[in-house]
Amino acid sequence: MADNAGPEYVRRVEDGPEAPKRADKAKVCVVMVGLPARGKTFIARRLTRYLNWIGVVAKIFNVGEYRRSTLGARQPASFFSPDNGAGLQQRRELAETVITDMMAWFREADGQVAVFDATNSTRERRTFVSAKVAAAAGGVQMLFVESLCENPDILQSNIEEVKLRMPDYQGMDREAAIDDFKARIAHYERAYQPLDDDSQSYIKLKDAGRQFVMNRLSGYLQSRMAFFLINLHTAPRVIYLSRHGESEYNVLGRIGGDPPLSERGRRYAAALAAWMREETAVGGKGGEGGKQGGGVKLWTSTLLRTRETGAGLEGLAEGEVLRWRALDEIDAGICEGLTYEEIQEQYPQEFALRDQDKYKYRYPRGESYYDVVQRLEPVIMELERQNNLMLVCHQAVARCLLAYFQDLPANEMPYIKVPLHTVLRLTPVAYGCRIEAIPLNVECVDTHRDRPANVATTREPAEALATVPAHD
Numbered sequence: 001m002a003d004n005a006g007p008e009y010v011r012r013v014e015d016g017p018e019a020p021k022r023a024d025k026a027k028v029c030v031v032m033v034g035l036p037a038r039g040k041t042f043i044a045r046r047l048t049r050y051l052n053w054i055g056v057v058a059k060i061f062n063v064g065e066y067r068r069s070t071l072g073a074r075q076p077a078s079f080f081s082p083d084n085g086a087g088l089q090q091r092r093e094l095a096e097t098v099i100t101d102m103m104a105w106f107r108e109a110d111g112q113v114a115v116f117d118a119t120n121s122t123r124e125r126r127t128f129v130s131a132k133v134a135a136a137a138g139g140v141q142m143l144f145v146e147s148l149c150e151n152p153d154i155l156q157s158n159i160e161e162v163k164l165r166m167p168d169y170q171g172m173d174r175e176a177a178i179d180d181f182k183a184r185i186a187h188y189e190r191a192y193q194p195l196d197d198d199s200q201s202y203i204k205l206k207d208a209g210r211q212f213v214m215n216r217l218s219g220y221l222q223s224r225m226a227f228f229l230i231n232l233h234t235a236p237r238v239i240y241l242s243r244h245g246e247s248e249y250n251v252l253g254r255i256g257g258d259p260p261l262s263e264r265g266r267r268y269a270a271a272l273a274a275w276m277r278e279e280t281a282v283g284g285k286g287g288e289g290g291k292q293g294g295g296v297k298l299w300t301s302t303l304l305r306t307r308e309t310g311a312g313l314e315g316l317a318e319g320e321v322l323r324w325r326a327l328d329e330i331d332a333g334i335c336e337g338l339t340y341e342e343i344q345e346q347y348p349q350e351f352a353l354r355d356q357d358k359y360k361y362r363y364p365r366g367e368s369y370y371d372v373v374q375r376l377e378p379v380i381m382e383l384e385r386q387n388n389l390m391l392v393c394h395q396a397v398a399r400c401l402l403a404y405f406q407d408l409p410a411n412e413m414p415y416i417k418v419p420l421h422t423v424l425r426l427t428p429v430a431y432g433c434r435i436e437a438i439p440l441n442v443e444c445v446d447t448h449r450d451r452p453a454n455v456a457t458t459r460e461p462a463e464a465l466a467t468v469p470a471h472d
């Protein structure tokens with residue numbers, strides 16, 4: 001077994017529920033560059049999802065969406081011809097409108113990373129964008145991200161699986177739509193000029209991750225984005241996510257600790273192994289994924305209840321089983337091992353403060369959800385590199401991971417429902433993630449606690465405990 005702790009993280013002790021503050025306040029405009037069907041929007045969406053998840057305020061500004069809302073979705077391929085003067089002027093005006101909105105967002109939303117998502121296929125257009133950004137606000141860094149692809153299989157897949165689903169081609173004959181989109185690409189190819197100005201900061205990605213070129217990157221944010229993009233891949237895969245089986249503490253309503261599984265939890269562990277054996281057999285969904293990208297790897301936390309839950313899976317796993325300390329449950333500090341009733345009795349103010357802002361609240365001598373996200377970042381980086389994978393973890397950790405894959409805001413993260421004795425099958429798709437919940441029909445307690453209506457520190461105990469799930 002490998003004990004994969006990832007890098008050390010700093011736990012700030014008893015510093016209250018204040019919002020985390022980032023030292024790096026740089027603002028970056030990421031300018032996507034590339035021909036149509038090269039995965040620019042895929043990259044932009046994955047990048048902004050990651051940045052927002054780690055607490056960097058990021059947003060995509062997609063010129064194509066502005067075009068559809070302003071000029072209508074159905075534009076013929078000739079609209080994109082470099083010989084179409086009227087079309088060029090309209091597209092330039094749209095780009096200017098998008099830049100104006102983007103710069104307003106930087107100011108008004110205290111944005112940190114804006115992604116200007118368009119082809120930006122000529123030196124003239126990229127110079128235009130840079131000049132407009134510089135004129136609107138000083139100090140915004142420019143980072144160009146160019147996606148290049150010469151692999152015909154990847155291009156055909158992007159056209160058929162992504163581009164034909166765009167509003168531009170709804171209700172259109174499939175073959176006619178493919179021909180029109182290829183004609184659009186041909187127009188762009190005639191005028192395309194790749195990034196070649198080595199005085200600029202840029203990242204080039206070739207053939208969906210086969211090769212990377214980085215030039216003149218500077219600062220924390222640009223380096224962080226580059227590291228994420230290096231780990232990104234588009235190969236088909238399945239991620240299975242499960243909490244540990246019901247533990248003895250779950251039965252008693254206690255949080256944290258390192259208890260063993262209950263009898264029902266052990267039954268779930270056996271059921272999970274049987275289900276996964278069938279799932280990964282040839283012909284099962286995991287089996288099909290396995291044929292594309294290898295078998296299914298197994299990761300668990302270091303705590304006893306996940307190790308016991310995963311024990312029956314070890315014979316099915318590909319390679320070494322990894323035990324990540326980063327996957328351990330949120331540290332409840334002075335509240336470890338207590339029931340919610342005991343927390344209300346002993347620390348009523350802390351209980352209320354956590355209900356007021358569950359994402360930012362940090363248990364005294366423990367962690368917040370924000371802290372858990374920070375220690376999970378190396379897990380996400382490794383997840384983006386992997387093919388098929390099974391994770392056995394804990395409620396707070398599963399919530400953080402699901403918030404990442406579903407691109408959910410931080411305030412929703414602590415209330416995502418992740419029931420015990422249920423497998424979540426996650427299938428990353430072009431612009432998101434498909435999630436299927438598979439209950440394995442082994443009885444268990446409910447550990448989900450909704451936010452109560454009254455979160456004031458002066459509330460009555462009954463109000464504080466109104467949403468506590470039943471337990472022994």
